[in-house]
Amino acid sequence: MPDHGRPIAFGYFLVPAADAPLLATVAEAEARGLDYIAIQDHPYQRRYVDTMALLGLIAGRTSRIGLFPDVANLPLRPPAVLAKTAASLDVLSGGRFELGLGAGGFWDAIEAYGGPRRTPAEALAALDEGIQVIRKVWSGERNLRFNGRHYQLKGAQSGPPPAHPIGIWLGVHGPKAIALAGRVADGWVPSLRGDAGDTTPLRDRTAQLDAAAAEAGRAPGDIRRVVNVNGTVTDGESTGLLRGPVTQWVDELTPLALDLGFDTFVFGATAPVS
Numbered sequence: 584m585p586d587h588g589r590p591i592a593f594g595y596f597l598v599p600a601a602d603a604p605l606l607a608t609v610a611e612a613e614a615r616g617l618d619y620i621a622i623q624d625h626p627y628q629r630r631y632v633d634t635m636a637l638l639g640l641i642a643g644r645t646s647r648i649g650l651f652p653d654v655a656n657l658p659l660r661p662p663a664v665l666a667k668t669a670a671s672l673d674v675l676s677g678g679r680f681e682l683g684l685g686a687g688g689f690w691d692a693i694e695a696y697g698g699p700r701r702t703p704a705e706a707l708a709a710l711d712e713g714i715q716v717i718r719k720v721w722s723g724e725r726n727l728r729f730n731g732r733h734y735q736l737k738g739a740q741s742g743p744p745p746a747h748p749i750g751i752w753l754g755v756h757g758p759k760a761i762a763l764a765g766r767v768a769d770g771w772v773p774s775l776r777g778d779a780g781d782t783t784p785l786r787d788r789t790a791q792l793d794a795a796a797a798e799a800g801r802a803p804g805d806i807r808r809v810v811n812v813n814g815t816v817t818d819g820e821s822t823g824l825l826r827g828p829v830t831q832w833v834d835e836l837t838p839l840a841l842d843l844g845f846d847t848f849v850f851g852a853t854a855p856v857s
């Protein structure tokens with residue numbers, strides 16, 4: 584039974600729709616004792632406000648709850664500038680920011696916004712490079728240099744440093760990307776939806792992550808496990824995975840903590856805070 588020494592935490596997955604009561608929802612989540620607000624990052628969605636701008640506003644309107652993009656769109660957010668933004672949000676929030684990070688998807692939309700169109704291999708290589716660049720920019724050092732295929736630093740100056748050691752939590756799912764997470768990430772952010780039918784894919788990917796961590800000389804507990812869960816909480820009978828009463832949700836999610844070591848559960852919009 585995995586015991587990675589972390590308390591169980593809970594978060595809310597906030598869809599950044601411009602016409603939604605975003606700040607009221609965040610205030611309720613903090614008042615109810617949730618630990619995190621997580622916000623998806625799709626800059627090309629015309630009905631969404633910008634995720635990083637919203638996180639900054641939330642940081643100023645809250646005092647306790649943790650914040651992270653779930654996950655930041657690396658192809659549209661150059662890593663050096665993303666690192667600066669992350670460090671700034673961490674400083675301004677008093678050390679409450681973590682960086683969920685993804686390799687990208689929806690390439691037509693990314694390209695429409697001026698971003699690169701990448702093959703899966705290119706996206707993974709860019710993610711690896713991006714992590715290195717981000718950590719350099721957080722180092723507080725001067726004259727930073729990095730010469731990658733996708734990203735470069737040419738004498739960059741870093742700062743301000745983050746208020747706390749920001750975790751890089753990768754939202755990845757393919758075997759090669761999970762192997763990267765096992766080697767270098769501080770956390771892993773997969774998703775479990777009620778329409779998935781069962782938890783087998785998540786269990787398989789967890790085993791891949793643990794194997795990759797071991798191969799890199801890391802302990803499984805070095806990697807935080809954060810899972811997005813999406814379904815429907817009802818007062819009636821079960822209609823499937825994550826589709827039923829609260830007691831069913833407890834029964835279905837508990838093994839993820841006890842057997843797979845997940846420590847943070849982020850509930851989607853169809854799983855009400857109440």
